[in-house]
Amino acid sequence: MNMSLTQQKQVYDILSPEALLNPYPLYNQLRLQEPVYFYEPGGFWFLSRYQDVESALLDPRLSSDKAVLYKSQLGNLDINLIKNYIQLTNNWIVDLDPPKHTRMRKLAFSGFTVSALENWRSIIQETTDSLLDKVQHFGGMDIVADLSSQLPSIIIAKIFGVAEEDRLNFTEWGTDIATFWGSPSGIDIEEAARKADIGAMCFTELIKRIMSERRLNRGTDMISLLMTAYEENEMDLDEIPGLCVLILNAGHVTTIDLIPNGVNALLNHPSQLLQLKEKPELINFAIEEMIRFDAPVPVLFRTAASDLIIGNTLIKAGSVVALGTGSANHDPEKFESPEVFDITRNSTEHFGFGKGIHFCLGAVLARMELTICFDTLLKRMPNISFDPDRPAVPKRKSFSFNGFESLDVKF
Ligand code: HEM
Known part of the structure; x- marks a missing residue:
């Protein structure tokens, strides 16, 4: 056998269109063969095992x-x-390390008070019902266009007290920012960068405008709560636009994807759908399983601040490391028969919301939204099924986000 052939390193093309469409077979290979893998075309390391992640x-x-x-x-x-x-992300807690991260995250929690949480429940229920009212008589809908692309952004806009016309703008800017943040693949990078920069500028201006209104007229919305917390702690209010843009954005770009991913999983597993309809009390387990099974955020990026060893591999300081949380969620060492979608599984140890100091700040809100959304959807549209005339179109432009462009159903 030709030595140069035997010595050739196998390339696992994690950014190929096929892998972006369905990464799980590749993840399975990587976990077994090269759990700490340097993906040369992307210039980053990729970790695929639960324990390493x-x-x-x-x-x-x-x-x-x-x-x-x-x-x-x-x-x-x-x-x-x-x-x-760059200026905006300088104040994104998701891009920060301690001590600044610790300080800002503590202040960010002032927007998530117990009384705020209770208000959210009715906002979520009313918003879900009003979106479903609009399509109920059609006998069908696109889960993305009619429900998931609207529900989280309307809810987060209400929580922040952002007007409807501004909501329509911020969802576009937010998507552009998230596309660049999420390590885009197969799209024009210059255009993605330009759009992200414009989105960052416009989004920052919007928050600054709302902040100047709230200076005169403080309310109970999240921007008011954050401004008050910053003033009481004598901190620089200039950090608030970055913090708000992150929370607003994280509050909708993820849930947009989780809703169709969850509907897709349920419709592809009719016995699980039936079980959930018969036992609605399983809803909390079902939501966690949806996140584990097909996580909307399957990869998180980090940078090595010093040399470190992962497995037996030396990772040099300055290297970019992609943590394959979606792969970890399918690691058989952690989850029994991980390829099986099982809504009775207690899968709360998934990494769908991350882990550690950056654990999702909005997980309580996300879980509340998803529980109410799926509960209401299945009660109001119990005969939900795929629309055979309109096949689902998966969204695969980004490595870090995983969802659908459209998912048509009948009911
Ligand atoms: C299904 C919905 C959601 C998913 C799957 C999700 C996922 C995640 C993940 C994986 C992280 C960790 C990032 C990292 O370690 O680098 C994160 C962080 C974060 N999430 Fe979420 N998220 C969701 C909903 C929300 C909502 C509704 C909000 C706010 C309203 C939110 C706000 C945040 C913030 C602010 C952070 C950064 C926390 C920090 O860096 O300390 N997320 N989220």
Whole structure:
């Protein structure tokens, strides 16, 4: 046998269109053959085992600062192309390390008070019902266009006290920002960077405008709560636009995908759908299983702040490391028969909301939204099924987000 052939390293093309469409077979291979894998075309390491991903999520030597990643995404393009984006993400807790992360996250919690939580429940129920009212008589809908692309953004806009016309703008800006943040694949990177930068500038201006209104007229919305918390702690209010844009954005770009992913999983597993309809009390387990089975955020990026060893592999300081949370959620060492969608499984140890200091700040809100949304959907449309004339179109432009462009159903 030709030595050069035997020595050739196998390439696992994790950014290929096929892998973005269905990464699970590749994840299975990687976990067995190269759990700590350097993906040369992307210039980053990829971790696929539950244990390694968990250790990495808890390792302070892996920084959340993504400057290196953003630069490598740009390739030869000038960094100034994303100057507004960089300025904004400087105050994104998801991109920060302690001590700034700890301080800002503590302040961000002031927006998530117990009384706020109770108000959210009725906002979510009313919004879900009004969206379903609009389509009920049609006997069918696109889960993405008619429900998931609207529900989380309407809810988060109400929580922030953002007007309807501004909501329509921020969802577009937010999507552009998230596309670049999510390590885009197969799209024009210069255009993605430009759009993200414009989105960052416009979104920042919007929050600044709302903040100047709230200076005169403080309310109970999240922007008011954050402004009050910042003033009481004598902190710089200039951090608030970055914090708000992150919460607003994280509050809808993820749930947009989880709803169709969950509907898709249920419709592909009729026995599970039937079981949930017969035993609605399983809803909380079902939601966790939806997140484990097909996570909307299947990869999280970190940068090595110093040399470190993962498995038996040396990762040099400055390297970008992709934590395969979606792969970890399918690791048979952790989850029995991980390829089986089982709504009775107690799968709360999935990494769908991350783990450690960056654990999803909005997990309580997300779980409340998803529970109410699926509960209401199945009660109001118990005969829900795929629309055979309109096949679902998966969304696969980004490595870090996993969802659908459209998912048509009949009921
Ligand atoms: C299904 C819905 C959701 C999913 C799957 C999700 C997923 C995640 C994940 C995986 C992280 C960890 C990021 C990391 O470690 O780098 C995260 C962080 C975060 N999430 Fe969520 N999220 C969801 C909904 C929400 C909602 C509704 C909000 C807010 C209203 C929110 C706000 C945040 C924030 C602010 C962070 C950053 C926390 C930090 O860095 O300390 N998320 N989310």
